[in-house]
Amino acid sequence: MALEQGRNSLNDSYQDNYWDILPIERMQISDEVILPGQSKNENFNRAEEKAVKAIQKHSMNIDGKEKNPQIDEAYLLLGKARYFDQRFVPALEAFNYILYKYPASDKINQAKIWREKTNIRLDNDELAIKNLKRLLDQEELKDQDLADATSMLAQAYLNTKSVDSAITQLEIAANATKSNDERGRYRFIQGQLYNTLGYKDSANIAFDKVIELNRKTPRIYMISAQLEKIKNFDYEHGDKLACLELLTDLEEDRENRPFLDKIYYQIGAYHLKNNSEKLAIKYFNKSLRERSQDKELKARDYQILGDISFDNSEYKEAGAYYDSTMNNLALNSKPYRIIKRKRDNLEDVIYYEGVAQVNDSILRLVNMPEQDKVAYFESLIETLKAKAEEEKEKQEKALNNNGLITVNNSATGASNAMAPRGGMPNRANTFYFYNPTTVAYGKNEFVKIWGDRPLEDNWRWSNKGNSNANNDLLNSNEVFANATEDELYNPQYYISKIPTDKKEIDSITKDRNFAYYQLGLIYKEKFKEYELAKSKFETLLKSNPEDRLILPSKYNLYKIYTELGQADEALIAKNDIISNFPDSRYAAILNNPESAVLEDKNSPENIYENVYNKQENQKYAEVISECDTYINAFDGEPIVPKFELLKATVSGRLYGLEAYSKAINYIAVTYANTPEGKQAQDIETNVLPKLQNQEFVSDSLANNYKVIFQFDNADAATISKFQETLDEVLKNIKYYNLSTSVDVYGPNTTFVVVHGLKNAQVAKTFNQLLTKEDQKKIKNPYFTISSPNYQIIQIHKNLEAYLSMDSN
Template identity: 70%
Template sequence: MKTSYRAILAFLFFTFVITSCSRKKDKFLSRNFHAVTTEFNALYNGGIALEQGRTELNKSYIDNYWEVLPIERMQIDEEIILPGQSKNEDFNRAEEKAVKAIQKHSMNIDGKEKNPQIDEAYLLLGKARYFDQRFIPSLEAFNYILYKYPASDKINQAKVWREKANIRLENDELAIKNLKRLLEQENLEGQELADATSILAQAYLNIKVVDTAITLLEIASNATKSNDERGRYCFIQGQLYNQLGYKDSANIAFDKVIELNRKTPRIYMISAHIEKVKNFDYENGNTMELWEFLTELEENRENRPFLDKIYHQIGQFHQQRGSDSLAVTYYNKSLRERSQDKQLKARNYQILGDMNFNASIYRLAGAYYDSTMLNLKLNSKPYRTIKRKRDNLDDVIYYEDIAQVNDSILKLVNFSEAEKLAYFESYVEKLKIQAEEAKEKAEALERKNTGLNTVNNNINSVIPSRGTGVPSQAALFYFYNPTTVSYGKNEFVKVWGDRVLEDNWRWSHKSSSGISSSRNSNTTIEDLASEEERFNPQFYISKIPSNEKEIDSIYKDRNYAYYQLGLIYKEKFKEYELAKDKFNNLLNSHPEERLVLPSKYNLYKIYELLGENSEAEIAKNEIINNYPDSRYTNILTNPDLASEKDESSPESIYETVYALYENQEYEKVISESDNYISVFDSEPIVPKFELLKASATGRLYGYESYSKAINYLSVTYANTEEGKQAQEIETKVLPRIAATEFVENDDLEKHYKVVFQFDNATKEDINMFDKTLKEEVLPNIKYYKLSSSVDVYNPNTTFVIVHGLHNEAVAKTFDQLLTKEDKQKIKKPFFAISSNNYKIIQIHKNLEAYLNISNN
């Protein structure tokens, strides 16, 4: 009984306590009950959730040490968050706890808050929203503290966090104004001072006031209680000093980071060491001491997670000292590390690409540039720069291949018979050694596979394949045998060349670098030889060109490749020394006359750009004396005219011919283009004339002629913009317009034309008819807004077209729309045609076929 009484009394007591703790009563018991419950329940759990969220945020954030670090580690996500959604559940939980504390424990009595923990609840609410990147709602929470709780002990924290939200909202000037006022009015100390000055430094960094930001970071690093923050602030100071060019001051700041050692994240210490190495004076400093230090960094086991950065810096060290082979080794070591730093990877690949480019290993350089682009942000400025260089490299690779191959062939051509035999006997011996090694490897692999197959078969005889009860045949599958796979790959390359994995890979225009496959064939002579021929020196000697015409063609191709390389290096890469070498090689190779003058003029311009004035003067005088009537001489003797439009320049002439094209004088365009293609042979304007000629040919002679002209352009000038445009026309446009079948007129067809046909008529007669139609006849036709034009059909036939009719029956009875007087003016017969069918007869020149169908 006593136990029952005690339980009842306890229950009554707690009921009394709870009922007396009303949020509407300003009693001692109520205030303390709600304050304690708020602090040790909602705020405690909310604070834990907030810290968990911040820890996760810091783990997921990756600093970019190639730029000045932000004061606060926080990744801003551009993704739009809808109301009620959250990016992080921990922050969502912290917000829920803060809201719960406010809703259930706020004691707002007579306009005053009696629970001293509610201001902290609002502070927690604002922080949770801030880290969840909902800055406007977080700003509202901080402002509410400033408005409702001016006497709160958290008021300074609320002011700092409010300005952090303002900075995230790009209100930097407002944040600076408010924080400066806070520092002037309040005697802040410790962490509050560190928070206020560090975030003020960020505001100054945002408006590019670097020196003030450095001073504020010094105050913040001295005031903060967190070594993590101290290390970050000192490192940012060092970065900012470097930005201003004060390397000594930067090194002092980095030394402060290094002195913290294990008290701060190791990435700060390693990055500080690397930044100091970047600031090293290679001219006056002790390079041996620096090398020993870098070796120590590399060998320290604690630095293993940062070897990608350390190897890159060692590569830089060797490159600065001219040890390119060692530099390449360390850049490759850096790439082999599993680095999360894409910019570091991009720099490694770009440096290796540049080194191979400078060494004239263009194909490998192109591969490195491809890898560089994979690690850069798409369509960013660095990406576009590398992409432009990579696209230009396609041309270099193509012409360098031609130059190297043809130089090798010509070298063989000039060998004596004895020298040829000795050369290919040595070559065949190497092939035999390679074949023997390959055979030994294949036999070893076969023995290994035979052993594996025996084991697999023994296992398979015991273990049936899944669900069938039949022994597995996996060991017999083609792709499980490395020997057969390797053989298959080699056979594929022999037949098809190096192809990219993509749709329509068998098409002739497909290739790995975007150039015509005919230019990228990897098939060698020995691949096409029989087993007997492969090891016979006479087989290779028989392949050396002996025909004089063929040898001349090789010389011409080689010389043209030299010329194009000179232009590419000069115009696209600004590599003037390389360009000079190519033009000099060309002029020393007895080139055809058409290449001599432009090569000499380009050499003159290169000498000017390199500051080699005496060489430039010699080249200039040679051009003026030997080619007095050339346009180059005109430019050199009248430099003031160079900036003005030269009527005899290729560009001006092209504009004149293009005007003929627009005027439908297609025969004249074709003949003029042929003429100027010969005159400006080897100059960049030639592909433009070829494309204009192809377009005029198509307009005048139809699809088949146009197709042939485009194919010629795409193959002959594949490296130019016009050639690439021709390739696109060939693959995308021509298939769409290849159909010759006429379209049956239906209700969907809303455009019809009336066509007056003129055969072998003078231009004056055609223009007179069009003028009469346009000015005297069509304006008299009611209910229709009609117009006319003149279209060339072929060299002998021209059309005068009436446009604006939307009904087939009306088009066929066009003459009934005319008045009696107008019928007397327009007596010529006509035919009606839909717009779609008109396009077909113009493309395929099959007017007779259409008229036969129409008459039937």
């Protein structure tokens, strides 16, 4: 009885994943380590104790033979209890003991089957298949024993990816079992396996057998079988009306209320297949409102809604849906990483789409005739007046409701002690903040006008709120907030806010064009949304963009036309590039496509790698010069932020922390939505504050020192020759493992550094380590410095301050 109670609790707590092939046996395997003497379920612990007590007290082992026929059943109970408690090795021991000690037992076949179940749990699938096949060949199993053996053989075949063999064994098990619960499960798994093989007709036959069982089997199997059949529906040749009627019947059946989340999802999928997007969105949302426990289902609902929003260019909504999708997926799983990558890419889309929409709106207003501007803003003012009237009515209604509430409170005696004589309401109750209705209304209006603002100083600043670019420039909160009552309803006030300066308009146009270019690249490279990318590049080229954007946009359009199979358009774009830009890198690639397969020495990536290698060799001035050249040459391409970050790093090493800070700040602001911009922001926030300290530490606290030979305005050959001589001299020094390096300090100063000295006094008397002959070779002056202080002078370029301190 305890074993059955524990088994039932296992079944009740187990949640099947109907998005994957169901396991034959409902049992959740936990990775938690169980110590000796512990148990996951007290029922199994009790069953094991009873089995052990029966064996200890009632076993009659006489002359090596057991005389009590109940003892083999006690061992079988012991093995089952251990099996369900997920202690498989002790369970295997109990089943093997029956086979060894009780070969004539009437439970011998059950013991063999349970032993192979345990072997399957221990991942000994090949051994289980071998033993179960031998059992089926040697013994004439019937009824439940046959069902148990063949179902376990099917599980072993599934584990070894032998799907055909598993289907055959499940057919035998479904016919042999006495349990309709098991029969429904086996038939459903059969249908799932046929679907994995692509045999939809056979799968539907298996699902029909589950449906025929009706109330004889758990309803979840019947509902899932119906839904799986609908997933197999042929939308091209099938009867769509009959399919929709079936879904409607499932939805309206009161017995199906626990499964409405799955039914609504399938109805949504049906409408999505039929291009009824609004109905699909409605049912996916209804599925989510059912508060399903199926995280996979919720993740799919959110992901589909996110994809729909993305396709409709509603990027903020899509981002929110993808966030919810990730919350319902296993962290760092493959589906999670795919959605996370898409969500991260959306950050750039949201930013650039916002720029494009706002600037397009501004430019539309700029180019409007004066008469059209007046008409437009008069229409806007009419809308504002209507909203103001509506809000006024709401406020009056709220105040009236407040009065009613106060009077009612006084009349009912709920606050008689607080009410003045004469029945007048307490004046305190009419104060704004004492009325929850009015307070809630006020909060909503604040959020509508200002957005979700934190409680801080200067909260009204325009950069504190989220810009709303859905309509035009004049949706800016600041325009309304700063307007007087007269200005709010005066068209000329809004017209005066439209830019008129040519430089400002050119800047807006330039930003808009760059946003279109970036969007085209993102849609093409990151999302493979070629139609969207095509529309962005084509719109850009119609907007008279800067020269730097024309050629890469045309080349990207050529690649997109090729991907979309639009050969004529691709040929036109190709000829345009070759004829109008014959000396460009793109023309060279188009003229000789085979060379594009080989490594392009002039590609931005290879150029960057070459410049980076020069930085590794401390050719800092040369790197800065080349970075400036290539930043201009590749303006508008994704490689530019990499060159900027490399230039910032080299500037820091050559000119110090101040130059590095300025360069990092520039990257963080200018390229905020690129990986390099985000890296720069992280450096600015977390790294730069730690480098601000310029205080030198006491040499007595250090345990590593350097000897520095300083060269000013020396050529590379002189420095290299000195280092070679120094290396030869250091080989003659015993007891110390010394090495040298050449470190650039500034534009005109280079250090030759000796490393490996652990004592300050030894470092200061470095020349005394040398022999007299070696001292003649090394006559250059030197100074010593501890490793922490050397790091400080390289970061802050304050060598003079250190030397003056040292001399004092």
